[in-house]
Amino acid sequence: MTNSYESSKLLGEYLLFHYGKDHELMPWKDGPVNGLRFPDRTVTELMDRSAPNQTGKALDLGCAVGASSFVLANFFDRVTGLDFSESFIEAANEIKRQGFLEYKYLEEGDMFGQGTVRCPEHSDKVSFVVGDACDLPNEWRGFDLVHAANLICRLPDPHVLFSRLPDLVKVGGQLLLATPFTWLEEFTPKDKWVGNGNSAQALGEALSPHFKLEKSVDLPFVIREHRRKFQFSVSLGTRWRRVKE
Numbered sequence: 001m002t003n004s005y006e007s008s009k010l011l012g013e014y015l016l017f018h019y020g021k022d023h024e025l026m027p028w029k030d031g032p033v034n035g036l037r038f039p040d041r042t043v044t045e046l047m048d049r050s051a052p053n054q055t056g057k058a059l060d061l062g063c064a065v066g067a068s069s070f071v072l073a074n075f076f077d078r079v080t081g082l083d084f085s086e087s088f089i090e091a092a093n094e095i096k097r098q099g100f101l102e103y104k105y106l107e108e109g110d111m112f113g114q115g116t117v118r119c120p121e122h123s124d125k126v127s128f129v130v131g132d133a134c135d136l137p138n139e140w141r142g143f144d145l146v147h148a149a150n151l152i153c154r155l156p157d158p159h160v161l162f163s164r165l166p167d168l169v170k171v172g173g174q175l176l177l178a179t180p181f182t183w184l185e186e187f188t189p190k191d192k193w194v195g196n197g198n199s200a201q202a203l204g205e206a207l208s209p210h211f212k213l214e215k216s217v218d219l220p221f222v223i224r225e226h227r228r229k230f231q232f233s234v235s236l237g238t239r240w241r242r243v244k245e
């Protein structure tokens with residue numbers, strides 16, 4: 001199967017989605033501006049910032065081109081961003097290496113606009129790696145926080161990741177999930193969907209008894225395809241606390 005997350009079209013879309021200025025991502029004043037800055041909000045709106053252990057290590061699964069990983073570096077000493085897509089991870093590493101990245105995003109037809117990403121602060125705390133969220137190294141365990149935004153409905157079997165989460169998040173640590181539950185057979189066979197019309201409830205059943213739900217909010221997001229075409233979606237954002245069973 002071809003990995004759609006390796007195409008140059010998607011690379012431009014995701015660099016714009018993660019790092020574009022508000023007016024570049026949504027040039028229409030009547031557009032859904034509540035969908036802007038999603039990679040920032042999946043961290044800042046979900047994380048418990050009052051917790052005393054706001055240091056240590058965080059893991060960003062399905063980090064794409066890395067914006068949420070950089071946001072996590074404002075709060076944690078070490079952050080690992082992992083994604084299946086080599087071109088996304090290469091772009092994230094290039095931002096770190098050069099301090100900036102220039103990219104093209106589609107305006108119309110085959111005309112492109114030019115965007116520039118400036119490397120965020122604390123990038124030295126972040127490592128980006130290519131990997132599979134369903135086949136993580138055994139020694140990866142005990143993270144203070146695990147973040148996975150818009151990932152679970154892109155996995156061939158989300159339950160494989162769910163079964164790894166109790167080890168991955170240390171007791172007392174946080175799990176931040178965001179998902180629009182866009183189940184598609186091209187990514188996830190139907191018998192592996194987490195619910196079908198009742199996905200929020202099915203997610204809770206899958207995560208208990210290791211995790212307790214602490215927060216649940218709707219997180220709109222907008223992905224720009226070109227100047228006149230956008231995807232507007234609403235993720236369910238949840239924060240879970242790893243509890244002792």
Ligand SMILES: C[S@@+](CC[C@H](N)C(=O)[O-])C[C@H]1O[C@@H](n2cnc3c(N)ncnc32)[C@H](O)[C@@H]1O
Binds near residue numbers: 062064134148154
């Ligand atoms: C819908 S995008 C979401 C990206 C980012 N978290 C965000 O919210 O913008 C899904 C991401 O998951 C990655 N992905 C898909 N399957 C994966 C897997 N098995 N392991 C790690 N990453 C995966 C894709 O390459 C893509 O970057």
